[in-house]
Amino acid sequence: MSVATMEELFVDELKDLYSAEKQITKALPKMVKGATSAELKQAFTSHLEETKGQIVRLEQAFEILGKKPTGKTCVGMKGVLEEGSEMLEDTDPGEVRDAGLISAAQRVEHYEMAGYGSARDFAKLLGQSEIANLLEETLQEEKSADKKLTGISKAVNSAAKSAQ
Numbered sequence: 001m002s003v004a005t006m007e008e009l010f011v012d013e014l015k016d017l018y019s020a021e022k023q024i025t026k027a028l029p030k031m032v033k034g035a036t037s038a039e040l041k042q043a044f045t046s047h048l049e050e051t052k053g054q055i056v057r058l059e060q061a062f063e064i065l066g067k068k069p070t071g072k073t074c075v076g077m078k079g080v081l082e083e084g085s086e087m088l089e090d091t092d093p094g095e096v097r098d099a100g101l102i103s104a105a106q107r108v109e110h111y112e113m114a115g116y117g118s119a120r121d122f123a124k125l126l127g128q129s130e131i132a133n134l135l136e137e138t139l140q141e142e143k144s145a146d147k148k149l150t151g152i153s154k155a156v157n158s159a160a161k162s163a164q
């Protein structure tokens, strides 16, 4: 058993988040390219930049712990992102695709929010307050990215409905 203690579980979860963020940086450029709405393209582009900063925060956490961030694949994120690429395959450019991309991207955000919330609580429990702050900062970014998408979806979804 490689995960037997809360410390090991904590490191394992951080590795999982690291893998998830790395996968997201590869997927987001495809979402930018696939989106039609300028606002949505912009939201994906700025979240890509944000994600790079989130990777740096995780690297800082690993540095504090004296551990390596690599060695784990976040299988959950892989699946969620696969659904995003399926959306790109199943749709043509336009409002309906954009509505689908927002829906896929919000799944990504919620998955991340769950992971960061748990990891932040583990950090607090283990007395790693500096890491808890780093994780909290990222959690807030994911939450506002999600809210921003909800905002964009209002116009996109109704445009998609009348485009039928």
Ligand SMILES: [Fe+2]
Binding pocket: 021, 024, 051, 054, 112, 142
């Ligand atoms: Fe993220």
